[in-house]
Amino acid sequence: MMDWLQRLGSTSLSVFERLGRGNLFLLRILAALPSLVARPGLVIAQLYSVGVLSMMLIVISGLNVGMVLGLQGYNTLVDFGSEESLGQLVALSLVRELGPVVAALLFAGRAGSALTAEIGLMKATEQLSGMEMMAVDPLKRVIAPRFIAGIISMPLLAAMFSAVGVLGGFFVGVGLLGVDSGAFWSQMQSKVDLYDDILNGVIKSIVFGFVAAWIAVFEGYDAAPSTEGVSRATTRTVVHTAFAVLGLDFILTALMFGDE
């Protein structure tokens, strides 16, 4: 019994310790951000590896999700004779939920894990300590550019996901299933609101980008400096980001769309 209590206590203490370390780490990153203004090249290099290389995955997934939504939505809507609402269904589900959430999950798998592994290995091979020895702050040189690149890429990726998904729904709905193309777009435009839907979707994706990038760089920086530690940190990045994104999504949705 005492052993069990002790284990519970030590687990909770370590959880809180990690949370605290994570928050302090975030503060230090935020403090390091202004120094990036002088060196935009660092951010551009990270935008390439975080954003550009994720683009193909996001576009292809978005297209497929949109096409599946088009097919499934059509099958349900046609029972009520309202298949013209297909555009509205596809656009609203993508812009409000699927775009930000699925893009964030893919982002965690594609870019977040890579960030963690890279930083974790830098730590394990003592490159980070080496930088400190040369009076280069690794937070400014390594961590902050990756963090800000994640925040910038995420809304762009989510927007691409939604836009390509709408096109995918259009191809399936109009091209394959014969929904009227005018009705598809006009129903969509009459029901999707710029502020309520699209702007809220963008806000969601910025929040997810923030959380995903934060978790990724923190796990990397906090990884045990060994092969095993890096592999565990990479797994944790994906798992924790998925939890955080899905949990936050519920909270954000409740805040944004709860009072309709």
Next chain:
Amino acid sequence: MMQKRTMEIGVGVFVAAGIAALIMLAMKVSNLAAFTNQQGYEVTARFENIGGLKERSAVTVAGVRIGRVKSIVFDDKDYEAVVTMNIEAQHDRLPADTSASILTAGLLGEQYVALEPGGDEAFLKAGGDIKLTQSAIILEKMVGQFLFDKAAGGDGKKEEGAVP
């Protein structure tokens, strides 16, 4: 050096594609186009019951949308709903005795305000008031009325010779 160039081009393509996607969402998917010509003039109308009318519902004449409902407030003096509508500026030739009614698009569709131009020579001005209004038709009330008429139907017809 060459490698840096391709990398920067890649980032440029990425950012441009992201912004293009955002613009496409804003212009093509959402109702931004309906928002852009916000300048217009406002008229108000009082309804006994607005049914399911909402802010930003359409205001139409002859089935063509010429504006949107801007706000709906309850007037607790007359127990009426005051609906403020924003009419697009180019449609400034509505007669002063225009009437407004709340209709439903289709059987279960959205509700909207339909304006019916009258014959007055003067036109509605900004801040004007539409006097003739017809409330929304509440489906439940109609069904109730119908059932009531049906129940009372037998002797009602004989006494008054009323229309069925």
